[in-house]
Amino acid sequence: MSFTFERGKLAAVPSGSVIPERDLDKTPILETRHLGIDFGGLHAVQDFNLTIGRTEIAGLIGPNGAGKTTVFNLLTKVYQPTRGTILLDGMDTAGKTTEQINRMGIARTFQNIRLFNNLSVEDNVKIGLHNQKSYSMLAGILRLPSYWKQEKAAHERALALLSIFEMQDMADVRAGSLPYGAQRRLEIVRALATSPSVLLLDEPAAGMNPSETAELMETIVTIRDIFQIAIVLIEHDMSLVMNICEGICVLNFGQVIAKGSPEEIQANPAVIEAYLGRKKEE
Amino acid sequence: MEFLSYLISGISLGSVYAIIALGYTMVYGIAKMLNFAHGDVIMVGGYMSFCAMSYLHLPGWVSVLVGMVVCTLLGIIIEALAYKPLRSAPSLAVLITAIGVSYLLQNSALLIWGANPMSYPPVISGTLHLFDGQLSISYVSIITVTACVLIMLGLTAFTSKTKMGKAMRACSEDKGAAQLMGINVNRTISLTFAIGSALAAIAGVLLCSSYPTLMPTTGSMPGIKAFTAAVFGGIGSIPGAFLGGLLLGIIESLAKAYISTQLSNSIVFAVLIVVLLVRPAGLLGKYVPEKV
């Protein structure tokens, strides 16, 4: 996909903007068919079918242990699926490794934050830019012109990406010493740096207070609007999910129990039962 | 018949490795550290029993006990002084400290007993002759193998049946959780070092009885070999250490006899590499993938 993004342009976008419904690109970018994985005898995820539109924000919700993160791990090939197929932009991802999947266009964040703790914030983002730069090891050691040119570009690009969360000033801070919320944001920036077409966010609002969550919510929408990418998020914060997701998928015990718009999900009896338990029979 | 005698000497050597590896694997399991000083505790055990026999003229079995008592104390002291303050330090810092302890023990021995190898008096002498003298097995070998099997069975029973043994397993799974369950983690770790060091003393006596040259570096190579054996069998696993030790001894003995004396260690290590490539956690170890 073409990728144009400048700092000026970002500032011009009003925060919280939502692409009008008719402009939403619903042609699928990510599609799973009968996806499933077993751990020993346990069907951790089974018969998982999902289609994500090119610029859709989708939510993946469900009680703890429902298999949400496992779905992310399947999509990024941290686990190889036992059954089913994953199509990314119409291409089968069978047999690909995590690293190849990222280069095909899926980037992710992690539930338990996984930053490069001993490196600076800027270096974390630059590592995300790894595959967009091409100078060789030798060019790096000998500091050939290609090194200087690409490093300069990487530096500027990293700062531009950090500006999404207004983190430019933290560029030189050691990532491991950032406060929790900033670490989650940095993970998103790092994932974005890989220039994905699908961004998977695993509990982006975990540990944030309501005002931080509200801010994050706006930023997620902004990211979608600017980068024109699909975003799938796992989240327990229902206000976030209901407010920004165009489509929601509910998992319980590794199975999809409901799919639909936020309104449909909120009214779905199976979902209510999964979250609140069955009403006592009278 | 020739093959059989090489095999038996391999089993005997392997049993010594296995006894050391049992101590190694227990210490590793609980302290998660490569205790490079373990091999030198073997050497101390050897010297102690040597002194008890040669200078104090004590009977063999008493000198074994002397060696065990001294090494047990030594193990507890080393743990308390050198390793306990580093419980939360990076593992490499502990590794280097262990190397420091190893140098300390070797050089102390060098100062006390000198660099010249001493010839170790046999604790048990005599040989069993079978098949009209075609096959001879020394009593030391028989005792070594018996001791090894008994120790392995004893440790297995200890860790699965007794309260202290269960505490030990709990600590090696998760120290924090064990502490919350009211287990005294520090005492459990000390006990593990004590057991490991006592086993090292026994191994020292048996090793020196089979290969009667004793010098300050006597323990180094067997220590490394036993560590290899523990990894071979799956580090942290008691039956694994037993199996790994035996296999290592047999491979070494047969390689020496049939392939090359010069390259026997290389062959042992090459087998280790192949095993780890096929089973990354050793023969009986559990491979635990990282959770994402």
Next chain:
Amino acid sequence: MKMKKKIAWSDYMTYIGVTIAFVIVSFLKKGGALNRSQLGLLVPICAYITMAISLNLTVGILGELSLGHAGFMSIGAFSGIIAAMSLVNVIPYDGVRMAIAMVVGAVMAGIFGFFIGIPVLRLRGDYLAIVTLAFGEIIKEILTCLIVGVDAEGLHILINIDGSKTASDLNLLEGGKAIIKGAQGAVGTKTIASFTAGYILIMISLIIILNLIRSRSGRAIMAIRDNRIAAESVGIEITKYKMMAFVTSAAIAGAAGALYGLNYSSLAAAKFDFNTSILVLVFVVLGGLGNIWGSIVAATVLYILPEALRSFADYRMLMYAIVLIVVMLATNSSKAKDLLDKLKPAGKEEEQ
């Protein structure tokens, strides 16, 4: 960009520091202020500094514990000796032969590093460490069996597996010369290593490693160290970059080995055993993981220390052991840290 400048500055300080030390020592050497035994230490110190820098790449930058680094050093030493000795009659300039020997040593060690890396880098943590230890021992034993000679027909190489062969089995022509004689090791080597060669080697190693760290490849290597799964998730080829670090590290160790080997007229493979690997590891850990300048200082101080403790005679290695333990306890134990914090003036928390 404060931290950026600080990083660039610390790199330059490392180059400058090494150069100043070189200049001072050279003057002392010229002025005759160094005695024989001190002069004899210069080249080995350079070799061990280079070893420490290169091992820091594996242990500090890549984050994998290697216990067999001396193996690469010995490959470099022996291939460097063979190269230098077979060119004695072809290239009369010692400096050129020294340079060729270091390149040959680096290339050979790099090639071995690659093939050893294939199995080693598939393993993790302590399992990886024990396998590097195993390879170190295997290399040592195989080199102990090596018999090499050179004559008008070229190189003759024998592997003495059963211990029955000697240098005379090479059947060298008249005027031929045995370079390596099995367990005896290299004998009759023309010593061409010099302090200047050592200085140049250190500088080249520094340039390679410091520039690598500040480049795309180096960042990828450190990303793998900090979080392998995250590194994979941003599209970094784990195996490629692990291998890059491992092979580079091995190659530099090989060059250091060549320097070391050509400093002695005779050298046995047994010199490069487990203890030598550990010695270098101690330099790296005490100097600080990932801290290149620290490795240089630690290697220098700890290499000189046993010599400086000579007045303690028999007690010197004991002292060394005690120093090692005390330093580790003082820098790493939680109690010592608390004590240091109390001694520090309040409010002046140090960065990092």
